[in-house]
Amino acid sequence: MKMDSQPLDGGITLIRLDGRLDIEGAQTVDQPFTYATSTHPARIAVDLSDVSFVASIGIRTLLSGARGQASRGGKLVLFGAQPMVRRVLHTAGVDQLLVLCDDLDAARKALTD
Amino acid sequence: MKMDSQPLDGGITLIRLDGRLDIEGAQTVDQPFTYATSTHPARIAVDLSDVSFVASIGIRTLLSGARGQASRGGKLVLFGAQPMVRRVLHTAGVDQLLVLCDDLDAARKALTD
Protein backbone atom coordinates (compact mmCIF):
# COMPACT_ATOMS: atom_id res chain seq x y z
CA MET A 1 0.00 0.00 0.00
CA LYS A 2 1.33 3.36 -1.01
CA MET A 3 -0.03 6.80 -0.38
CA ASP A 4 0.84 10.22 -1.66
CA SER A 5 -0.74 13.56 -1.31
CA GLN A 6 -0.54 16.73 -3.39
CA PRO A 7 -2.23 20.11 -3.43
CA LEU A 8 -4.47 20.90 -6.40
CA ASP A 9 -5.73 24.31 -7.41
CA GLY A 10 -8.95 25.46 -5.81
CA GLY A 11 -7.63 24.59 -2.34
CA ILE A 12 -8.20 20.91 -2.84
CA THR A 13 -5.86 18.20 -1.58
CA LEU A 14 -5.55 15.04 -3.65
CA ILE A 15 -4.63 11.87 -1.76
CA ARG A 16 -3.84 8.85 -3.88
CA LEU A 17 -3.96 5.36 -2.41
CA ASP A 18 -2.32 2.54 -4.30
CA GLY A 19 -2.50 -1.14 -3.42
CA ARG A 20 -4.62 -3.39 -1.26
CA LEU A 21 -6.61 -1.96 1.64
CA ASP A 22 -6.42 -5.26 3.53
CA ILE A 23 -5.04 -5.75 7.02
CA GLU A 24 -1.46 -5.19 5.85
CA GLY A 25 -2.41 -2.18 3.72
CA ALA A 26 -4.56 -0.62 6.41
CA GLN A 27 -1.77 -0.97 8.96
CA THR A 28 0.67 0.64 6.57
CA VAL A 29 -1.47 3.55 5.62
CA ASP A 30 -3.41 4.24 8.80
CA GLN A 31 -0.95 6.64 10.33
CA PRO A 32 -0.07 8.74 7.28
CA PHE A 33 -3.70 8.75 6.15
CA THR A 34 -4.93 9.92 9.54
CA TYR A 35 -2.24 12.55 9.59
CA ALA A 36 -3.07 13.74 6.07
CA THR A 37 -6.81 13.81 6.63
CA SER A 38 -7.34 14.80 10.21
CA THR A 39 -4.84 17.41 11.34
CA HIS A 40 -6.22 20.54 9.71
CA PRO A 41 -9.37 21.61 7.90
CA ALA A 42 -9.21 20.82 4.19
CA ARG A 43 -11.10 19.73 1.13
CA ILE A 44 -9.79 16.29 0.32
CA ALA A 45 -10.36 14.09 -2.73
CA VAL A 46 -9.19 10.51 -2.19
CA ASP A 47 -8.28 8.70 -5.40
CA LEU A 48 -9.14 5.02 -5.09
CA SER A 49 -8.49 4.07 -8.72
CA ASP A 50 -5.36 2.08 -7.85
CA VAL A 51 -6.92 0.33 -4.88
CA SER A 52 -7.48 -3.25 -5.99
CA PHE A 53 -9.01 -4.64 -2.79
CA VAL A 54 -10.73 -3.41 0.33
CA ALA A 55 -11.83 -5.32 3.43
CA SER A 56 -13.71 -4.07 6.48
CA ILE A 57 -10.46 -2.98 8.10
CA GLY A 58 -9.75 -0.74 5.11
CA ILE A 59 -13.22 0.74 5.25
CA ARG A 60 -12.50 1.66 8.83
CA THR A 61 -9.40 3.53 7.67
CA LEU A 62 -11.37 5.48 5.07
CA LEU A 63 -14.22 6.30 7.45
CA SER A 64 -11.95 7.40 10.24
CA GLY A 65 -10.18 9.79 7.88
CA ALA A 66 -13.49 11.20 6.76
CA ARG A 67 -14.68 11.51 10.34
CA GLY A 68 -11.46 13.21 11.37
CA GLN A 69 -11.83 15.72 8.58
CA ALA A 70 -15.51 16.33 9.29
CA SER A 71 -14.62 17.13 12.90
CA ARG A 72 -12.16 19.75 11.59
CA GLY A 73 -14.96 21.33 9.60
CA GLY A 74 -13.68 20.21 6.20
CA LYS A 75 -14.83 17.55 3.80
CA LEU A 76 -13.46 14.35 2.31
CA VAL A 77 -14.82 12.58 -0.76
CA LEU A 78 -13.76 9.39 -2.53
CA PHE A 79 -13.47 8.88 -6.26
CA GLY A 80 -12.48 6.41 -8.94
CA ALA A 81 -13.20 3.16 -7.08
CA GLN A 82 -12.87 0.01 -9.19
CA PRO A 83 -16.12 -1.95 -9.62
CA MET A 84 -15.58 -4.56 -6.90
CA VAL A 85 -14.21 -1.99 -4.45
CA ARG A 86 -17.22 0.16 -5.19
CA ARG A 87 -19.47 -2.78 -4.49
CA VAL A 88 -17.84 -3.35 -1.12
CA LEU A 89 -18.22 0.33 -0.24
CA HIS A 90 -21.84 0.22 -1.28
CA THR A 91 -22.56 -3.00 0.63
CA ALA A 92 -20.93 -1.50 3.70
CA GLY A 93 -23.14 1.60 3.42
CA VAL A 94 -20.17 3.89 2.90
CA ASP A 95 -21.99 5.60 0.05
CA GLN A 96 -24.63 6.73 2.58
CA LEU A 97 -22.00 8.47 4.67
CA LEU A 98 -19.51 9.77 2.15
CA VAL A 99 -19.72 11.12 -1.35
CA LEU A 100 -18.42 8.56 -3.85
CA CYS A 101 -17.58 10.15 -7.18
CA ASP A 102 -16.71 8.64 -10.50
CA ASP A 103 -13.73 10.82 -11.23
CA LEU A 104 -11.68 13.76 -10.06
CA ASP A 105 -13.92 16.28 -11.84
CA ALA A 106 -16.95 15.05 -9.98
CA ALA A 107 -14.94 15.00 -6.75
CA ARG A 108 -13.95 18.64 -7.25
CA LYS A 109 -17.57 19.58 -7.78
CA ALA A 110 -18.64 17.70 -4.68
CA LEU A 111 -15.96 19.48 -2.66
CA THR A 112 -16.74 22.98 -3.88
CA ASP A 113 -20.54 22.71 -3.72
CA MET B 1 0.59 -22.51 -15.08
CA LYS B 2 -0.44 -22.76 -18.68
CA MET B 3 1.07 -24.74 -21.50
CA ASP B 4 0.51 -24.78 -25.20
CA SER B 5 2.27 -26.48 -28.02
CA GLN B 6 2.44 -25.75 -31.73
CA PRO B 7 4.33 -27.10 -34.74
CA LEU B 8 6.85 -24.78 -36.38
CA ASP B 9 8.40 -25.23 -39.80
CA GLY B 10 11.54 -27.34 -39.95
CA GLY B 11 9.88 -30.11 -37.97
CA ILE B 12 10.27 -28.30 -34.70
CA THR B 13 7.67 -28.30 -31.95
CA LEU B 14 7.34 -25.18 -29.84
CA ILE B 15 6.08 -25.65 -26.29
CA ARG B 16 5.28 -22.50 -24.36
CA LEU B 17 5.06 -22.54 -20.58
CA ASP B 18 3.43 -19.63 -18.83
CA GLY B 19 3.30 -19.04 -15.09
CA ARG B 20 5.08 -20.30 -12.01
CA LEU B 21 6.89 -23.65 -12.06
CA ASP B 22 6.32 -24.12 -8.34
CA ILE B 23 4.62 -27.08 -6.69
CA GLU B 24 1.21 -26.00 -7.95
CA GLY B 25 2.50 -25.24 -11.45
CA ALA B 26 4.52 -28.44 -11.70
CA GLN B 27 1.50 -30.50 -10.66
CA THR B 28 -0.61 -28.76 -13.27
CA VAL B 29 1.78 -29.11 -16.12
CA ASP B 30 3.47 -32.44 -15.38
CA GLN B 31 1.05 -34.61 -17.25
CA PRO B 32 0.57 -32.54 -20.41
CA PHE B 33 4.28 -31.71 -20.52
CA THR B 34 5.29 -35.35 -20.23
CA TYR B 35 2.76 -36.24 -22.88
CA ALA B 36 3.97 -33.50 -25.23
CA THR B 37 7.65 -34.25 -24.73
CA SER B 38 7.91 -37.97 -24.26
CA THR B 39 5.48 -39.84 -26.45
CA HIS B 40 7.17 -39.61 -29.84
CA PRO B 41 10.53 -38.54 -31.24
CA ALA B 42 10.66 -34.81 -31.91
CA ARG B 43 12.73 -31.68 -31.88
CA ILE B 44 11.29 -29.54 -29.13
CA ALA B 45 11.98 -25.93 -28.17
CA VAL B 46 10.55 -24.99 -24.77
CA ASP B 47 9.81 -21.30 -24.40
CA LEU B 48 10.42 -20.22 -20.80
CA SER B 49 10.03 -16.49 -21.35
CA ASP B 50 6.72 -16.35 -19.47
CA VAL B 51 7.90 -18.51 -16.60
CA SER B 52 8.34 -16.16 -13.66
CA PHE B 53 9.50 -18.68 -11.04
CA VAL B 54 11.01 -22.12 -10.86
CA ALA B 55 11.72 -24.31 -7.83
CA SER B 56 13.40 -27.72 -7.67
CA ILE B 57 10.10 -29.44 -8.35
CA GLY B 58 9.79 -27.49 -11.61
CA ILE B 59 13.32 -28.39 -12.63
CA ARG B 60 12.35 -31.99 -12.19
CA THR B 61 9.48 -31.45 -14.63
CA LEU B 62 11.80 -29.92 -17.23
CA LEU B 63 14.47 -32.58 -16.84
CA SER B 64 12.04 -35.44 -17.01
CA GLY B 65 10.62 -34.09 -20.25
CA ALA B 66 14.10 -33.77 -21.69
CA ARG B 67 15.00 -37.26 -20.51
CA GLY B 68 11.83 -38.68 -21.99
CA GLN B 69 12.56 -37.06 -25.32
CA ALA B 70 16.19 -38.17 -25.30
CA SER B 71 15.05 -41.74 -24.76
CA ARG B 72 12.89 -41.40 -27.88
CA GLY B 73 15.92 -40.34 -29.84
CA GLY B 74 14.89 -36.69 -30.20
CA LYS B 75 16.07 -33.53 -28.53
CA LEU B 76 14.66 -30.85 -26.25
CA VAL B 77 16.16 -27.42 -25.65
CA LEU B 78 15.07 -24.52 -23.47
CA PHE B 79 15.06 -20.87 -24.42
CA GLY B 80 14.16 -17.40 -23.23
CA ALA B 81 14.52 -17.91 -19.47
CA GLN B 82 14.18 -14.75 -17.40
CA PRO B 83 17.34 -13.81 -15.46
CA MET B 84 16.41 -15.29 -12.08
CA VAL B 85 14.97 -18.44 -13.65
CA ARG B 86 18.17 -18.76 -15.63
CA ARG B 87 20.17 -18.41 -12.47
CA VAL B 88 18.22 -21.22 -10.83
CA LEU B 89 18.74 -23.45 -13.86
CA HIS B 90 22.43 -22.65 -13.82
CA THR B 91 22.78 -23.23 -10.07
CA ALA B 92 21.00 -26.54 -10.46
CA GLY B 93 23.40 -27.57 -13.22
CA VAL B 94 20.64 -27.81 -15.80
CA ASP B 95 22.80 -25.94 -18.30
CA GLN B 96 25.27 -28.84 -18.12
CA LEU B 97 22.59 -31.27 -19.20
CA LEU B 98 20.41 -29.31 -21.56
CA VAL B 99 20.99 -26.61 -24.09
CA LEU B 100 19.77 -23.25 -22.77
CA CYS B 101 19.32 -20.74 -25.57
CA ASP B 102 18.66 -17.04 -25.49
CA ASP B 103 15.88 -17.03 -28.04
CA LEU B 104 13.93 -19.11 -30.51
CA ASP B 105 16.45 -18.57 -33.30
CA ALA B 106 19.23 -19.98 -31.20
CA ALA B 107 16.96 -22.83 -30.12
CA ARG B 108 16.23 -23.68 -33.75
CA LYS B 109 19.92 -23.77 -34.50
CA ALA B 110 20.62 -25.97 -31.52
CA LEU B 111 17.91 -28.37 -32.64
CA THR B 112 19.00 -28.60 -36.27
CA ASP B 113 22.73 -28.87 -35.62
Place this chain on the structure above:
Amino acid sequence: MHSAHARRSLRLINDSGAISAASAWLRTLGESFELGSELVFRLDLCASELVANIVSYAFEDEAPHTIALDLILEPQSVKLVVADDGREFDPLALPEPVAPATLEEAAVGGLGVHLVRQFADQVSYERASGRNQVTLAWPRPSRPGV
Protein backbone atom coordinates in the same frame (compact mmCIF):
# COMPACT_ATOMS: atom_id res chain seq x y z
CA MET C 1 -5.33 -27.54 -18.17
CA HIS C 2 -6.46 -28.06 -14.60
CA SER C 3 -8.96 -30.82 -14.18
CA ALA C 4 -12.49 -29.72 -13.42
CA HIS C 5 -12.30 -31.22 -9.92
CA ALA C 6 -9.69 -30.13 -7.46
CA ARG C 7 -9.28 -29.66 -3.76
CA ARG C 8 -6.62 -27.64 -2.01
CA SER C 9 -6.24 -27.26 1.68
CA LEU C 10 -4.34 -25.06 4.07
CA ARG C 11 -4.00 -25.22 7.84
CA LEU C 12 -2.97 -22.03 9.59
CA ILE C 13 -2.27 -21.21 13.20
CA ASN C 14 -4.43 -18.40 14.57
CA ASP C 15 -2.05 -15.49 14.59
CA SER C 16 -2.33 -12.29 12.67
CA GLY C 17 -0.18 -13.52 9.77
CA ALA C 18 -2.95 -16.01 9.02
CA ILE C 19 -5.12 -13.35 7.41
CA SER C 20 -2.60 -12.27 4.77
CA ALA C 21 -1.54 -15.85 4.17
CA ALA C 22 -5.07 -17.09 3.57
CA SER C 23 -5.69 -14.23 1.21
CA ALA C 24 -2.43 -14.66 -0.70
CA TRP C 25 -2.95 -18.42 -0.95
CA LEU C 26 -6.44 -18.01 -2.40
CA ARG C 27 -5.32 -15.39 -4.89
CA THR C 28 -2.57 -17.68 -6.12
CA LEU C 29 -4.95 -20.60 -6.48
CA GLY C 30 -7.51 -18.36 -8.15
CA GLU C 31 -4.92 -17.44 -10.69
CA SER C 32 -3.74 -20.95 -11.39
CA PHE C 33 -7.28 -22.25 -11.71
CA GLU C 34 -8.31 -19.19 -13.70
CA LEU C 35 -11.29 -18.40 -11.52
CA GLY C 36 -11.47 -14.82 -12.77
CA SER C 37 -10.84 -11.60 -10.91
CA GLU C 38 -14.36 -11.12 -9.56
CA LEU C 39 -14.61 -14.51 -7.91
CA VAL C 40 -11.07 -14.22 -6.60
CA PHE C 41 -12.02 -10.88 -5.01
CA ARG C 42 -15.03 -12.50 -3.36
CA LEU C 43 -13.01 -15.46 -2.06
CA ASP C 44 -10.31 -13.12 -0.83
CA LEU C 45 -12.76 -10.81 0.94
CA CYS C 46 -14.75 -13.57 2.62
CA ALA C 47 -11.67 -15.49 3.74
CA SER C 48 -10.00 -12.33 5.03
CA GLU C 49 -13.04 -11.39 7.11
CA LEU C 50 -13.67 -14.89 8.47
CA VAL C 51 -10.04 -15.55 9.36
CA ALA C 52 -9.67 -12.10 10.93
CA ASN C 53 -12.70 -12.83 13.11
CA ILE C 54 -11.42 -16.24 14.13
CA VAL C 55 -8.07 -14.71 15.09
CA SER C 56 -9.80 -11.91 17.03
CA TYR C 57 -12.75 -13.59 18.67
CA ALA C 58 -12.77 -17.38 18.55
CA PHE C 59 -10.33 -18.21 21.33
CA GLU C 60 -9.91 -17.17 24.92
CA ASP C 61 -6.67 -18.95 25.61
CA GLU C 62 -3.28 -18.07 24.24
CA ALA C 63 -2.57 -21.58 22.93
CA PRO C 64 -2.15 -22.07 19.20
CA HIS C 65 -5.23 -23.25 17.34
CA THR C 66 -5.67 -24.42 13.79
CA ILE C 67 -7.75 -22.62 11.20
CA ALA C 68 -8.57 -24.92 8.30
CA LEU C 69 -9.27 -23.65 4.80
CA ASP C 70 -10.41 -25.92 2.00
CA LEU C 71 -10.98 -24.74 -1.52
CA ILE C 72 -13.09 -27.21 -3.45
CA LEU C 73 -13.44 -26.81 -7.18
CA GLU C 74 -16.12 -28.65 -9.05
CA PRO C 75 -17.22 -28.21 -12.64
CA GLN C 76 -20.18 -26.04 -11.65
CA SER C 77 -19.16 -24.65 -8.28
CA VAL C 78 -16.42 -23.23 -6.13
CA LYS C 79 -16.61 -23.82 -2.40
CA LEU C 80 -14.56 -22.45 0.42
CA VAL C 81 -14.80 -24.17 3.79
CA VAL C 82 -13.41 -22.35 6.82
CA ALA C 83 -13.25 -24.29 10.07
CA ASP C 84 -11.95 -23.69 13.58
CA ASP C 85 -12.27 -25.20 17.04
CA GLY C 86 -13.08 -21.96 18.79
CA ARG C 87 -16.21 -20.92 20.60
CA GLU C 88 -19.47 -21.62 18.83
CA PHE C 89 -20.27 -18.80 16.43
CA ASP C 90 -22.86 -18.91 13.69
CA PRO C 91 -22.35 -15.98 11.33
CA LEU C 92 -25.82 -16.55 9.90
CA ALA C 93 -27.39 -15.90 13.29
CA LEU C 94 -25.91 -12.42 13.58
CA PRO C 95 -28.52 -9.71 12.93
CA GLU C 96 -27.99 -7.43 9.94
CA PRO C 97 -25.98 -4.40 10.99
CA VAL C 98 -27.98 -1.21 11.37
CA ALA C 99 -26.81 1.20 8.71
CA PRO C 100 -25.24 4.14 10.53
CA ALA C 101 -26.99 7.42 9.88
CA THR C 102 -23.96 9.64 10.34
CA LEU C 103 -20.21 9.42 10.05
CA GLU C 104 -19.87 9.79 13.80
CA GLU C 105 -21.88 6.65 14.47
CA ALA C 106 -20.22 4.68 11.69
CA ALA C 107 -17.76 1.85 12.02
CA VAL C 108 -19.13 0.50 15.23
CA GLY C 109 -18.48 -2.92 13.76
CA GLY C 110 -20.52 -5.77 12.39
CA LEU C 111 -19.25 -5.10 8.89
CA GLY C 112 -17.12 -8.21 8.41
CA VAL C 113 -19.84 -10.82 8.75
CA HIS C 114 -22.20 -8.66 6.69
CA LEU C 115 -19.68 -8.50 3.84
CA VAL C 116 -19.20 -12.28 3.94
CA ARG C 117 -22.94 -12.86 3.70
CA GLN C 118 -23.25 -10.40 0.82
CA PHE C 119 -20.23 -11.49 -1.22
CA ALA C 120 -20.77 -15.22 -0.95
CA ASP C 121 -23.48 -16.68 -3.09
CA GLN C 122 -24.42 -19.24 -0.46
CA VAL C 123 -23.38 -19.47 3.15
CA SER C 124 -24.00 -22.40 5.44
CA TYR C 125 -22.89 -23.04 8.98
CA GLU C 126 -22.43 -26.20 10.96
CA ARG C 127 -21.26 -26.87 14.49
CA ALA C 128 -20.00 -30.42 14.94
CA SER C 129 -17.49 -32.07 17.27
CA GLY C 130 -16.61 -28.76 18.84
CA ARG C 131 -15.81 -27.13 15.53
CA ASN C 132 -17.32 -24.24 13.61
CA GLN C 133 -17.53 -24.89 9.90
CA VAL C 134 -18.61 -22.17 7.52
CA THR C 135 -19.12 -23.18 3.89
CA LEU C 136 -19.29 -20.54 1.20
CA ALA C 137 -20.26 -21.36 -2.36
CA TRP C 138 -20.33 -19.67 -5.74
CA PRO C 139 -21.12 -20.83 -9.23
CA ARG C 140 -17.91 -21.58 -11.09
CA PRO C 141 -17.24 -19.08 -13.86
CA SER C 142 -17.78 -20.96 -17.10
CA ARG C 143 -14.76 -19.53 -18.84
CA PRO C 144 -11.53 -17.90 -17.73
CA GLY C 145 -12.37 -14.47 -16.34
CA VAL C 146 -10.21 -11.44 -16.62
Place this chain on the structure above:
Amino acid sequence: MHSAHARRSLRLINDSGAISAASAWLRTLGESFELGSELVFRLDLCASELVANIVSYAFEDEAPHTIALDLILEPQSVKLVVADDGREFDPLALPEPVAPATLEEAAVGGLGVHLVRQFADQVSYERASGRNQVTLAWPRPSRPGV
Protein backbone atom coordinates in the same frame (compact mmCIF):
# COMPACT_ATOMS: atom_id res chain seq x y z
CA MET D 1 5.85 4.42 3.99
CA HIS D 2 6.60 1.27 5.94
CA SER D 3 8.89 1.78 8.83
CA ALA D 4 12.39 0.44 8.43
CA HIS D 5 11.81 -2.19 11.11
CA ALA D 6 9.06 -4.72 10.81
CA ARG D 7 8.37 -8.29 11.71
CA ARG D 8 5.69 -10.51 10.25
CA SER D 9 5.01 -14.06 11.27
CA LEU D 10 3.04 -16.97 9.97
CA ARG D 11 2.36 -20.37 11.50
CA LEU D 12 1.37 -23.14 9.12
CA ILE D 13 0.41 -26.74 9.66
CA ASN D 14 2.60 -29.20 7.76
CA ASP D 15 0.40 -30.18 4.88
CA SER D 16 1.04 -29.65 1.21
CA GLY D 17 -0.93 -26.37 1.09
CA ALA D 18 1.76 -24.90 3.34
CA ILE D 19 4.21 -24.56 0.48
CA SER D 20 2.01 -22.39 -1.73
CA ALA D 21 0.78 -20.41 1.26
CA ALA D 22 4.29 -19.59 2.50
CA SER D 23 5.27 -18.53 -0.98
CA ALA D 24 2.17 -16.42 -1.59
CA TRP D 25 2.48 -14.80 1.83
CA LEU D 26 6.10 -13.81 1.22
CA ARG D 27 5.36 -12.44 -2.24
CA THR D 28 2.60 -10.28 -0.82
CA LEU D 29 4.83 -8.97 1.95
CA GLY D 30 7.66 -8.45 -0.53
CA GLU D 31 5.36 -6.28 -2.56
CA SER D 32 4.03 -4.24 0.32
CA PHE D 33 7.50 -3.66 1.72
CA GLU D 34 8.89 -3.04 -1.77
CA LEU D 35 11.71 -5.52 -1.41
CA GLY D 36 12.20 -5.75 -5.16
CA SER D 37 11.61 -8.65 -7.50
CA GLU D 38 15.01 -10.27 -7.13
CA LEU D 39 14.94 -10.53 -3.35
CA VAL D 40 11.31 -11.65 -3.44
CA PHE D 41 12.31 -14.42 -5.85
CA ARG D 42 15.06 -15.51 -3.46
CA LEU D 43 12.77 -15.46 -0.42
CA ASP D 44 10.12 -17.34 -2.36
CA LEU D 45 12.53 -19.99 -3.62
CA CYS D 46 14.21 -20.60 -0.27
CA ALA D 47 10.93 -20.74 1.66
CA SER D 48 9.35 -23.02 -0.92
CA GLU D 49 12.24 -25.49 -0.74
CA LEU D 50 12.54 -25.45 3.05
CA VAL D 51 8.81 -25.79 3.68
CA ALA D 52 8.51 -28.53 1.04
CA ASN D 53 11.29 -30.44 2.81
CA ILE D 54 9.72 -30.02 6.22
CA VAL D 55 6.41 -31.29 4.87
CA SER D 56 8.13 -34.25 3.16
CA TYR D 57 10.82 -35.28 5.58
CA ALA D 58 10.62 -33.74 9.04
CA PHE D 59 7.91 -35.86 10.62
CA GLU D 60 7.23 -39.54 10.97
CA ASP D 61 3.83 -39.30 12.61
CA GLU D 62 0.62 -38.19 11.00
CA ALA D 63 -0.17 -35.60 13.65
CA PRO D 64 -0.28 -31.95 12.68
CA HIS D 65 2.87 -29.95 13.33
CA THR D 66 3.54 -26.26 13.13
CA ILE D 67 5.96 -24.67 10.68
CA ALA D 68 6.89 -21.17 11.80
CA LEU D 69 7.96 -18.47 9.38
CA ASP D 70 9.20 -15.09 10.51
CA LEU D 71 10.14 -12.32 8.16
CA ILE D 72 12.26 -9.72 9.90
CA LEU D 73 12.96 -6.44 8.17
CA GLU D 74 15.68 -4.18 9.41
CA PRO D 75 17.11 -1.10 7.76
CA GLN D 76 20.09 -3.01 6.39
CA SER D 77 18.88 -6.58 6.27
CA VAL D 78 16.05 -8.95 5.52
CA LYS D 79 15.87 -12.18 7.47
CA LEU D 80 13.66 -15.19 7.08
CA VAL D 81 13.51 -17.65 9.96
CA VAL D 82 11.97 -21.07 9.29
CA ALA D 83 11.42 -23.32 12.28
CA ASP D 84 9.86 -26.70 12.93
CA ASP D 85 9.78 -29.34 15.66
CA GLY D 86 10.62 -32.23 13.40
CA ARG D 87 13.64 -34.50 13.40
CA GLU D 88 17.00 -32.79 13.66
CA PHE D 89 18.17 -31.69 10.24
CA ASP D 90 20.97 -29.25 9.53
CA PRO D 91 20.85 -28.17 5.89
CA LEU D 92 24.39 -26.83 6.19
CA ALA D 93 25.69 -30.30 7.00
CA LEU D 94 24.43 -31.80 3.77
CA PRO D 95 27.23 -32.38 1.24
CA GLU D 96 27.09 -30.45 -2.02
CA PRO D 97 25.20 -32.47 -4.59
CA VAL D 98 27.34 -34.13 -7.21
CA ALA D 99 26.56 -32.53 -10.54
CA PRO D 100 25.01 -35.24 -12.69
CA ALA D 101 27.02 -35.99 -15.82
CA THR D 102 24.11 -37.11 -17.95
CA LEU D 103 20.39 -36.52 -18.21
CA GLU D 104 19.74 -40.10 -17.16
CA GLU D 105 21.49 -39.63 -13.83
CA ALA D 106 19.97 -36.22 -13.20
CA ALA D 107 17.32 -35.30 -10.70
CA VAL D 108 18.30 -37.83 -8.12
CA GLY D 109 17.59 -35.13 -5.57
CA GLY D 110 19.57 -32.91 -3.28
CA LEU D 111 18.65 -29.88 -5.33
CA GLY D 112 16.38 -28.13 -2.84
CA VAL D 113 18.90 -27.59 -0.05
CA HIS D 114 21.56 -26.65 -2.60
CA LEU D 115 19.30 -23.94 -4.04
CA VAL D 116 18.60 -22.57 -0.55
CA ARG D 117 22.30 -22.34 0.21
CA GLN D 118 23.01 -20.65 -3.10
CA PHE D 119 20.12 -18.18 -3.13
CA ALA D 120 20.41 -17.04 0.46
CA ASP D 121 23.20 -14.67 1.24
CA GLN D 122 23.75 -16.17 4.66
CA VAL D 123 22.39 -19.35 6.15
CA SER D 124 22.62 -20.38 9.77
CA TYR D 125 21.17 -23.34 11.58
CA GLU D 126 20.36 -23.94 15.19
CA ARG D 127 18.84 -26.88 17.03
CA ALA D 128 17.35 -25.88 20.35
CA SER D 129 14.53 -27.24 22.54
CA GLY D 130 13.73 -29.91 20.00
CA ARG D 131 13.31 -27.42 17.18
CA ASN D 132 15.15 -26.83 13.92
CA GLN D 133 15.66 -23.18 13.16
CA VAL D 134 17.10 -22.07 9.85
CA THR D 135 17.86 -18.38 9.48
CA LEU D 136 18.42 -16.90 6.04
CA ALA D 137 19.65 -13.37 5.55
CA TRP D 138 20.12 -10.89 2.73
CA PRO D 139 21.13 -7.27 2.56
CA ARG D 140 18.05 -5.08 2.26
CA PRO D 141 17.78 -3.43 -1.13
CA SER D 142 18.48 0.23 -0.54
CA ARG D 143 15.72 1.50 -2.78
CA PRO D 144 12.52 0.05 -4.13
CA GLY D 145 13.43 -2.58 -6.71
CA VAL D 146 11.52 -3.39 -9.85
